[in-house]
Amino acid sequence: MRDFAIVASNKFKVSSTKINGIKINNYYYAGKSAKIYNQLAKQTAVDSIKLFTKKYGPYPYSELDLTESPFSSDTGGMEYSGLVMIAQDTFARKKAASKEDYDSVIENVSHEVAHQWFFNTVGNDEYTEPWLDEGMAEFSEDIIFDLSPINKIPKKYDKTDTAYNGGKSFYSLLRYLMGEKKFDQAMRDYYQTYYLKQATVKDFIAIIKKHDNSKAVNDLIKRYISPKYLQ
Template sequence: MEYPGLIMIDASGFLQKKHPLDRYNELTEDVSHEVGHQWFYGTVGSDEYMEPWLDEGLTNLLENGVYDLTYTKSKSYCAKLMHSKFYTRKNVKRANKILKENANQFINKNQKANYINYPVNNPPKGVDTEDMAYELGMDFPAILKVAIGETKFFDALHDYYQTYYLKQATAQDFLNIIRKYDNSKKVNNVINKFIDP
């Protein structure tokens, strides 16, 4: 659970003398996620009840982008513990390529809208609150990153962070910053597939 300046992780399964090795992976992913909340929720506040995707989605994007899709020593060590040959530099590069291809397909095809801007107690029909906040909430900025380009996207994210440092931001604030960097039809089409007008 995240709190500004405090990360609480249940490590009971990991601290047992005999624990499944996948607990190490879960623990490192949980820590990566909760550290991400120090930026999005802790430093740049948002209303986690009315706009849960805003902090969870950006945090998941950072968790996956930094931890899962970047070759790191801790992830490499975890793969060795689990005797996994999947986590190699080559496979990480391939996974990033596939994600970019999938994002481009989403951008270029007439995809069904997956609205994420709903409060926790009132998600769109047929959408689970957790999926809305975490998964679709991460897909939105990930696809925006491809539509805008990585450099401009991270410049916009840096601007968002600096602008709303120790303030409470809204989804509209985030979108205003994104549109400041790229207000093209392509970017607005992505926004319209996730943000219900």
């Protein structure tokens, strides 16, 4: 376990289910749309675990807790080992949730659950190499969970978004160049090799080149990654 966190409230309702022998507990607050929020968050967690297990490998714990938590408007959630905190917007207290509210819950839950694989199982330095986990969580949310496939690289990034959007673009292009089958094999290899260990960019690239050392893949690596991270 890389971190320790506690979320506590005497106002929580809890709803539980199981998938692949894993107990999922969703802690949420009462409200006019609370029932819908609970069903949506819990089902997204179930679908995420099924998809990411198939693509990357098994979830390492016997339980996963989801909790509504207060965050600033620009934060969708936060990840810890066996715990994902989801932004406490006003979904559950609205008379009728909008499409944006539904999308936000799906995006936030799938993204934070993806972190159970990348950062909480395969760790990395969040300060110097944050795209290894944030880019992969963003990629898993959008591409693996199939929310918004990427067709081109955005030309400009806000510095705070580089780890998310830049990382997602790199993974998306890498998957395109390698092909889905070879990319999936490499990701499972990476996950299994560094299961409950710490990985670096150099470690990740070594796994990728083991599965595809083509000129196209190497050109992409040179385009995106500073040589200092590969030495």
